[in-house]
Amino acid sequence: MSVENFLVEMLASVPHWLAVMVIGAIPVSELRGAIPVALGIYGMEPVEAYFLSVIGNLIPVIPLLLFLEPVSGYLRRYRIFDIFFTWLFSRTRRNHTKNFEKYGLLALTLFVAIPLPVTGAWTGCAAAFVFGIRFKHSFPAIAAGVLIAGVIVTVVTLTGIGLAELILGA
Structure with a gap:
C-alpha cells in the first residue's frame, strides 16, 4: 500500500479539502502526494x-x-x-555549500521546487537552518519553491x- 493510499484511508472521515491540506503538510508526502490524491482520488478541480495542497505544504514551514x-x-x-x-x-554543508554560495536564495528555491523525494518544504527548512538563512529570506524562497513545485x-x-483516460478509453 502506498503512503498516499494509507493517508487517504486514515483521513476517510475528514472532509476532502482538509485531507488534502493534511497530506500536503506531512513530510513524507507534501504536495507531491496531496495533488495527485486531490485530482485522482477526490476528483477536485486543478x-x-x-x-x-500549497497551503497545506506551507503550514508547517x-x-x-x-x-x-x-x-x-x-x-x-x-x-x-x-x-x-x-x-x-556537516554532510549537508559538504554537499550543498558550493550551490548555496554560488546561487544564494535561488538555490533554496530551486531545491524546494524540484518535485523529487527528499526535496521540498521540510528539507528546505532544514537547509535554511543549516546554512543560517534568516526567516525573512528563507520563507519567501521556500514559498516560491512550493508554488513552483x-x-x-x-x-x-x-x-x-x-x-490514463486515453489508454483506458474512459
Missing part, C-alpha cells in the same frame, strides 16, 4: 487541488523555520542527537490522468 534552532539546541544536550546533528549538518506536480498529474 486550481482547488493546487491551492489546498513557519514553525519549522522558527523552532528548528531551539529544538536542535535542546536535543544536542543528548549525545546521540549531538552526533546525529553534527553528522547531518505545485505547478509542476499539477501539470504532471493532469498529464498522467489524461494519458
Whole structure:
C-alpha cells in the first residue's frame, strides 16, 4: 500500500479539502502526494487541488523555520542527537555549500521546487537552518519553491490522468 493510499484511508472521515491540506503538510508526502490524491482520488478541480495542497505544504514551514534552532539546541544536550546533528549538518554543508554560495536564495528555491523525494518544504527548512538563512529570506524562497513545485506536480498529474483516460478509453 502506498503512503498516499494509507493517508487517504486514515483521513476517510475528514472532509476532502482538509485531507488534502493534511497530506500536503506531512513530510513524507507534501504536495507531491496531496495533488495527485486531490485530482485522482477526490476528483477536485486543478486550481482547488493546487491551492489546498500549497497551503497545506506551507503550514508547517513557519514553525519549522522558527523552532528548528531551539529544538536542535535542546536535543544536542543528548549525545546521540549531538552526533546525529553534527553528522547531518556537516554532510549537508559538504554537499550543498558550493550551490548555496554560488546561487544564494535561488538555490533554496530551486531545491524546494524540484518535485523529487527528499526535496521540498521540510528539507528546505532544514537547509535554511543549516546554512543560517534568516526567516525573512528563507520563507519567501521556500514559498516560491512550493508554488513552483505545485505547478509542476499539477501539470504532471493532469498529464498522467489524461494519458490514463486515453489508454483506458474512459
